[in-house]
Amino acid sequence: MNIPFNDFKREYQTIKTEVDEAVHRVLDSGYFILGKEGEAVEKELAAYIGAQYCVGVANGTEAITIALMSQGIGPGDEVITTNMSAYPTVTGIEQTGATAVLVDINPQTGLIDPAEVEKHITQKTKALLPVHLYGQAADLKSLQKLAKQYQLILVEDCAQAFGAEYEGKKVGTFGTVSAFSFYPTKNLGAYGDGGAVMTNDQTTYQKLLSLRNYGQSVRYYHDGKGINSRLDELQAAILRVKLKHLDQYLTRRRQIGQFYNEQLKNCEVVSEVPGNRHTYHLYVVLVQEREKLIEYLKEKGIGTIIHYPVPMNKQLAFETQKLEAFPNTKKFTDQVVSIPLYPELKQEELEYITQTMNSFFSNVS
Numbered sequence: 001m002n003i004p005f006n007d008f009k010r011e012y013q014t015i016k017t018e019v020d021e022a023v024h025r026v027l028d029s030g031y032f033i034l035g036k037e038g039e040a041v042e043k044e045l046a047a048y049i050g051a052q053y054c055v056g057v058a059n060g061t062e063a064i065t066i067a068l069m070s071q072g073i074g075p076g077d078e079v080i081t082t083n084m085s086a087y088p089t090v091t092g093i094e095q096t097g098a099t100a101v102l103v104d105i106n107p108q109t110g111l112i113d114p115a116e117v118e119k120h121i122t123q124k125t126k127a128l129l130p131v132h133l134y135g136q137a138a139d140l141k142s143l144q145k146l147a148k149q150y151q152l153i154l155v156e157d158c159a160q161a162f163g164a165e166y167e168g169k170k171v172g173t174f175g176t177v178s179a180f181s182f183y184p185t186k187n188l189g190a191y192g193d194g195g196a197v198m199t200n201d202q203t204t205y206q207k208l209l210s211l212r213n214y215g216q217s218v219r220y221y222h223d224g225k226g227i228n229s230r231l232d233e234l235q236a237a238i239l240r241v242k243l244k245h246l247d248q249y250l251t252r253r254r255q256i257g258q259f260y261n262e263q264l265k266n267c268e269v270v271s272e273v274p275g276n277r278h279t280y281h282l283y284v285v286l287v288q289e290r291e292k293l294i295e296y297l298k299e300k301g302i303g304t305i306i307h308y309p310v311p312m313n314k315q316l317a318f319e320t321q322k323l324e325a326f327p328n329t330k331k332f333t334d335q336v337v338s339i340p341l342y343p344e345l346k347q348e349e350l351e352y353i354t355q356t357m358n359s360f361f362s363n364v365s
Helices: 008-014 016-029 036-049 060-069 088-094 114-119 140-149 202-211 233-244 246-263 290-299 327-335 347-364
Strands: 053-057 078-082 099-103 125-129 153-157 177-181 195-199 216-218 283-286 336-339
Touching: 008 016, 016 036, 016 233, 036 053, 036 195, 036 233, 053 060, 053 202, 060 088, 060 125, 060 153, 060 177, 060 195, 060 202, 078 088, 088 099, 099 114, 114 140, 125 140, 140 153, 195 202, 233 246, 246 283, 246 347, 283 327, 290 336, 290 347, 327 336
Parallel strands: 078 099, 078 125, 125 153, 153 177
Antiparallel strands: 053 195, 177 195, 283 336
């Protein structure tokens, strides 16, 4: 049996007619940037999340950058985030000119640890940027409390958690502003790059509209600094199709995640936090014999990916905190491995994956 880590062809086949119609609708319109599809998807995305405003941008990294820029964050400022994330989180911060300050994670969940956040707050700290990793929310109650106590801006990185809920509300509605990615692997993925920024503040919304479009208020009139970061009409149209199916996708993701939880034996699973509604963007386990497991699964035709093999402070591109100890992050980067989880997986494939993994663990335990 051959089970790739992701299978975008399989997903496309289930919605091919709708997607093809949406793409041809855009091509026939002759309008490809900042048009009706973009306006429509922004309204639909905001309504789904429960935010007042949504601004489509080119990708999730620039969503972070523009979200921070809308709050006046730039050179000389510090933004606290997690050491356990994809490096684009840091890239998004650094593109503003601000400094990313990394903190360690909760050892059970892989999510940013609020106690570690507080230890790193300085006079230069301007914002907290938690990442809702793997498909579930960080400890937003504690982070909101810290933001209020220290007068900081809370910006949510929701790239991996579109549709996830924290205490009955969808992530992306707890901070001043939030960033989303529509990279193809995401819960709501485009067929190319794409992103969005959401907020409930009208002043922030107006800034976001200008920032993504060269700082323009009216065409050719640039009132401030901005960048070129716009969600194109083709991706907007495709996202509109996929958004209609999202609840079905998320229900299936949870079903698969719960199946893994019940069936996998003798391995450490990253736990779902009480009060969260995990979307299982990724299903990750911690394995001491990780390389042996990966090779074993590869031989059996099962794809895996490591999210993520190197702590951000150990990346060559990162220039500070090289010597700081992050013991929980180190454990995750040494042991974490992701196994296939996408809505189109068949039951026999899921059973094959769990049986194969259980066979491995029974032989190494």
